[in-house]
Amino acid sequence: MSDRPRFFLLLAALAVITTVLFASSVVVGAAGTGVSGLLAMVDEGDTQVLSLIIWEIRLPRAILGLTIGSTLGLAGATLQGYLRNPIAEPGVIGVSTAAALGGVIAIYTGLSLAFPLALPLMAIGGALVAVLLLQALAGAGSVLTLILAGVAISSLCGALMSLALNLSDNPFASLEIVFWLLGSITDRSMTHVWLATPFIFTGWLLLATSARALDALSLGEEAALSLGVDLKRVRFLVVSGTAISVGACTAVSGVIGFVGLVVPHLLRPLVGHQPSRLLPASALAGGILLLSADLLVRTIDTPTELKLGVVTALIGGPFFLFLILRLKSMYGV
Amino acid sequence: MPIIGDRQSTSRRTLARCCTWLFLLFCTATAPAADKPQRIVSINVCTDQLLLTLVERERIVSLSHLTADPYSSWVGSEADGLYSNRGTAEEVIALDPDLVVAAPFGFQPTVAILERLGYSVVKLPMATSLDDISANLLALADAVGERERADALIAEFAAEIEHQTYRDAGPRPLFVSYEADGWMTGSDSLVADVARTAGFEPLGERLGFSGGRRVSLEELLLLEPHLIDLGHPWNEPPALVSETMRHPAMRALLERTTLIEVPDPLWICGSVRTLEALAILRRARDDLGPVQGDLRE
Numbered sequence: 158m159s160d161r162p163r164f165f166l167l168l169a170a171l172a173v174i175t176t177v178l179f180a181s182s183v184v185v186g187a188a189g190t191g192v193s194g195l196l197a198m199v200d201e202g203d204t205q206v207l208s209l210i211i212w213e214i215r216l217p218r219a220i221l222g223l224t225i226g227s228t229l230g231l232a233g234a235t236l237q238g239y240l241r242n243p244i245a246e247p248g249v250i251g252v253s254t255a256a257a258l259g260g261v262i263a264i265y266t267g268l269s270l271a272f273p274l275a276l277p278l279m280a281i282g283g284a285l286v287a288v289l290l291l292q293a294l295a296g297a298g299s300v301l302t303l304i305l306a307g308v309a310i311s312s313l314c315g316a317l318m319s320l321a322l323n324l325s326d327n328p329f330a331s332l333e334i335v336f337w338l339l340g341s342i343t344d345r346s347m348t349h350v351w352l353a354t355p356f357i358f359t360g361w362l363l364l365a366t367s368a369r370a371l372d373a374l375s376l377g378e379e380a381a382l383s384l385g386v387d388l389k390r391v392r393f394l395v396v397s398g399t400a401i402s403v404g405a406c407t408a409v410s411g412v413i414g415f416v417g418l419v420v421p422h423l424l425r426p427l428v429g430h431q432p433s434r435l436l437p438a439s440a441l442a443g444g445i446l447l448l449s450a451d452l453l454v455r456t457i458d459t460p461t462e463l464k465l466g467v468v469t470a471l472i473g474g475p476f477f478l479f480l481i482l483r484l485k486s487m488y489g490v
Numbered sequence: 491m492p493i494i495g496d497r498q499s500t501s502r503r504t505l506a507r508c509c510t511w512l513f514l515l516f517c518t519a520t521a522p523a524a525d526k527p528q529r530i531v532s533i534n535v536c537t538d539q540l541l542l543t544l545v546e547r548e549r550i551v552s553l554s555h556l557t558a559d560p561y562s563s564w565v566g567s568e569a570d571g572l573y574s575n576r577g578t579a580e581e582v583i584a585l586d587p588d589l590v591v592a593a594p595f596g597f598q599p600t601v602a603i604l605e606r607l608g609y610s611v612v613k614l615p616m617a618t619s620l621d622d623i624s625a626n627l628l629a630l631a632d633a634v635g636e637r638e639r640a641d642a643l644i645a646e647f648a649a650e651i652e653h654q655t656y657r658d659a660g661p662r663p664l665f666v667s668y669e670a671d672g673w674m675t676g677s678d679s680l681v682a683d684v685a686r687t688a689g690f691e692p693l694g695e696r697l698g699f700s701g702g703r704r705v706s707l708e709e710l711l712l713l714e715p716h717l718i719d720l721g722h723p724w725n726e727p728p729a730l731v732s733e734t735m736r737h738p739a740m741r742a743l744l745e746r747t748t749l750i751e752v753p754d755p756l757w758i759c760g761s762v763r764t765l766e767a768l769a770i771l772r773r774a775r776d777d778l779g780p781v782q783g784d785l786r787e
Binding site for chain 2: 186206209210213214215264265266267269270325326327328329330332333336343344346347348460461462
C-alpha cells in the first residue's frame with residue numbers, strides 16, 4: 158500500500174483546484190470580474206445589489222456546477238466499473254436524456270407548478286426506467302450492445318421531448334429544446350439548489366456504498382461472488398444511485414454530456430485502476446470540469462451565452478472518437 | 491397525321507390567346523381602378539398591419555396567420571373572414587394575387603420563388619426606427635396606389651412624434667423592455683428608438699449591442715434600470731420561460747424599480763399604433779421627473 162499517500166495527495170490536489178474554481182465561480186461574472194471589481198462595488202455603497210448577485214445568482218450557479226459535475230463524474234466512474242464497460246456514462250447511454258424527458262413532462266404539463274418536487278421525481282423516474290432498460294438490454298453484453306441500446310434510448314427520449322415541447326402552445330417551449338438537450342445552469346436560483354441537492358446527496362451515498370463491491374467486480378462476477386459480494390445489493394446501489402443523482406441533476410440543468418466519460422478515463426491511471434479509488438477522484442474532477450466549462454461560457458464573449466453541453470461535447474466528442482480508436486486496436490471491435 | 495394535329499392545336503391556341511386579350515381589355519375597361527392592385531396578399535405579420543392602414547379590406551385577399559394572434563398583432567377581428575396564410579409560395583400562388591407584400595426576413599425562399607414566377611412583390615424591411623415606419627408606409631402606398639392617403643397619414647404621424655418628443659436636457663433614465671426569458675433588443679431597434687424619443691436611454695444602447703440577445707439577470711441587476719417593461723410573460727401553458735420572472739433576484743429588482751406595461755403588439759412591428767407605445771413611455775418619463783445621474787458612473 159505504498160501508493161496510498163500518492164492517492165491522498167491526488168485527492169488533496171483535486172480538492173484544492175475544486176475550491177479555487179468554486180471561489181472563482183462566485184467572484185467572476187458580468188458584474189465587475191474579480192475581487193477588485195466586487196470591492197469597488199462595495200466602496201460605492203452598492204452592497205444590496207452585490208449581495209443579490211452573489212447570493213441569489215452566482216452562489217446557486219457555483220453550487221449546481223460543482224454538484225452536477227461531481228455527480229456526472231461519479232456516476233460515470235461507477236457505471237464503467239459496474240458494467241465493466243469503458244464507454245458507460247449517463248449521457249452516452251441515454252440516462253440523462255430519459256431524465257430530461259421526465260423533467261419536461263413535469264414542467265410543461267404544469268405538474269411542477271402545483272407540486273415542485275414533481276420535477277426531480279419525474280426526472281429520477283425517467284432515469285430509472287432508462288437504467289433498468291439498459292441493464293435488461295445490455296447488462297452483460299458487449300461494448301457495442303450498450304452503445305446501441307444507449308443510442309436508441311437517447312434518440313427516442315430526445316424525440317419524445319421535442320415532440321412534447323413542439324406540441325406546447327407556448328411559443329418559447331420549442332426554443333427550450335436547446336436547454337434540455339445541451340444543458341445550462343445560467344440564472345438558476347437557490348430554489349433549484351434546494352430542489353435537487355437532497356436527491357443528489359442521497360444518490361452519492363448509494364453510489365459510494367458500492368465502491369468496495371466494484372473492486373471485487375473488476376475481477377469478474379464469479380470472483381466477486383466468491384469474495385462474498387451480494388450482486389443484487391450492488392445492482393440496487395448502482396441503479397438507484399445513478400437514477401436518483403443523475404435524475405435530480407438533469408431536472409435542473411438539462412442534459413450535460415461527456416463529463417462522466419472523460420473524467421474517469423483521465424484519472425484511472427492515476428489511481429492505479431482501482432474502482433473504489435476512482436469514485437472520489439472522479440467526483441472531484443467532474444466538479445472541476447463542469448465549473449471550468451461554466452466559467453468559460455460566461456467569460457467567452459458570444460452574442461448569446463453558450464450552453465454548457467456545447468463545451469463538454471467539444472471536449473468529449475473527440476475524446477469519444479479517440480476511445481473508439483483505442484478500443485478498436487485493443488479488441489479489434 | 492401529326493402535322494394536321496399540330497396545325498389544329500396551333501389555331502386553337504391562337505384563338506384562346508385572342509379571347510384572353512379581349513377578356514383582359516374588357517376587364518381593364520370596366521374595373522374601378524385598374525391600375526391599383528385588387529387582390530393583395532400579405533405574408534408577414536408586420537406588413538399585414540401596414541396594409542390594413544392603407545387599403546380597403548375588399549382589396550385584401552389574405553393576411554398572415556400570426557395576425558390573428560393577440561400577442562403578436564393588434565389587428566384582431568379586422569382579419570376575420572380573410573384567408574390566413576403561413577407564407578408558403580404554394581398558398582400564395584393558389585390565391586392568385588396581383589400584389590404580394592412581404593418582409594425580407596424569414597421569407598426569402600418564398601419571395602425568391604414568387605419573383606421568379608413573375609409575381610409582383612413589394613418587400614418592406616423591418617422598421618427599426620420611427621422614421622422607418624413612414625418610409626415603409628410610403629413604399630407600400632406607391633405599390634398599392636394610395637399615395638395621397640399615405641401622405642396625410644405620415645404628416646399626422648410626424649406631428650404626433652414631434653409632440654411626444656422629450657426635449658429636456660439632463661441625465662436620461664434607463665429603460666429596458668425585458669421580454670420573456672431575458673430577451674431584449676439592442677440599440678438599433680424600434681423599441682430603442684421609441685425609448686430615446688420619449689426621453690430614456692435604452693438599455694441596449696448602454697450595453698452596446700445591436701440586434702437581439704439574451705441578457706442575464708446579473709447584467710440587468712447591475713444596471714438597475716429606472717423603468718422596466720416585462721412584455722407578455724408567456725406563463726401559460728407552463729414552460730421554463732416563466733422561471734426568470736420568479737427568480738428571487740428578479741423579484742428584488744422589481745421592488746426597487748418602476749414597472750410599466752406596453753402591449754407587445756404596439757412595437758413588435760412598426761405601425762401607426764407604435765405611437766401609442768411612445769405615448770405610454772412619454773407619460774412614464776414625465777411621471778419619473780428629473781433623475782439623478784446613474785449611480786455607477
